[in-house]
């Protein structure tokens with residue numbers, strides 16, 4: 680046996696399918712990291728009881744957290760997670776980076792050029808654990824980075840989407856509209872968020888960014904079905920299963 684042999688089984692690399700506008704599969708997007716933005720819509724910040732900036736100049740710095748790449752769910756089947764009584768949905772634009780950022784500060788145009796494509800997904804959240812963490816000034820990891828916490832649609836390439844700011848996202852649960860938001864209402868645009876992340880982390884091809892949710896977050900229960908949409912371009916459908 681070689682000294683470089685794996686001594687335990689190697690986990691497969693998570694990926695997202697890439698499709699064209701007709702739904703034809705083009706290939707895979709191998710996923711490296713999942714970054715997430717908190718509070719990128721003023722109305723959602725308000726419903727969470729957070730301070731809402733009076734103007735763009737007063738928005739401060741974006742809030743970031745991460746999910747593990749293997750939290751991705753491709754088939755929409757999400758077991759109700761352990762250790763919570765308050766699983767919540769947050770429908771979000773998902774940005775996929777297709778190139779590495781170089782070292783040093785990233786210009787806005789260079790940040791925009793890193794974008795490979797877009798998806799629509801849910802930042803599933805254990806809201807009770809998040810509330811407890813916030814109250815105690817503790818990290819959000821257990822509230823956000825759990826197994827099956829990142830159901831995402833296939834990706835469309837950037838050239839097949841155009842300017843995402845022209846689009847809206849929505850979420851129906853059991854056929855009822857729960858969330859709707861225009862992406863032009865995000866406090867930080869896609870290039871601004873990529874630029875800010877590049878000041879904190881090495882960004883590489885394969886990184887995903889969940890861009891934050893509009894108002895209307897709420898509970899999901901076993902048996903619920905959801906339908907998330909990015910304009911008329913992409914959909915992510917799924918079901919909450921009983922606990923494992």
Ligand code: MN
Pocket residue numbers: 715716717769771802889891892
């Ligand atoms: Mn979120």
